[in-house]
Amino acid sequence: MKYDELEAAILQLVRGADDDTLRRFGAETVARLVREELLLDMDPGLLTMISALEHWTTYLETGQKGELYELAIRSIEQVDFHVSADLSDFLAKPEMAAEYERIERLLTA
Numbered sequence: 001m002k003y004d005e006l007e008a009a010i011l012q013l014v015r016g017a018d019d020d021t022l023r024r025f026g027a028e029t030v031a032r033l034v035r036e037e038l039l040l041d042m043d044p045g046l047l048t049m050i051s052a053l054e055h056w057t058t059y060l061e062t063g064q065k066g067e068l069y070e071l072a073i074r075s076i077e078q079v080d081f082h083v084s085a086d087l088s089d090f091l092a093k094p095e096m097a098a099e100y101e102r103i104e105r106l107l108t109a
Helices: 003-016 019-033 042-062 065-083 094-107
Strands: none
Touching: 003 065, 003 094, 019 042, 019 065, 019 094, 042 065, 065 094
16 A cells, blocks of 8 residues: 555545544554653654654544544554655555554544
8 A cells, every 4th residue: 555545545434434433543542652651762753752642642632533544544654764664665564554454443432
């Protein structure tokens, strides 16, 4: 799956999910992204945390599904930072496939 296809698939998952499902996804994804070990990698780790919290709180305040799409993309990017996925086959690495499967499972529950 190419990166743009991945983005489109995640957007469709977010758009198709109900409010309860979106809240569960958001809470779990924020908890995954806001971990103590990310603080040890101050540049991208801290930025990931701030971004995750911003998207989550904006979603809670406004209900805009696009914020959870952005949260999902930050989650994918965080995994990509550690495994350097190939843009032409973004899910080829097991870690990337696992993160996409986690997103898909949570948004279709």
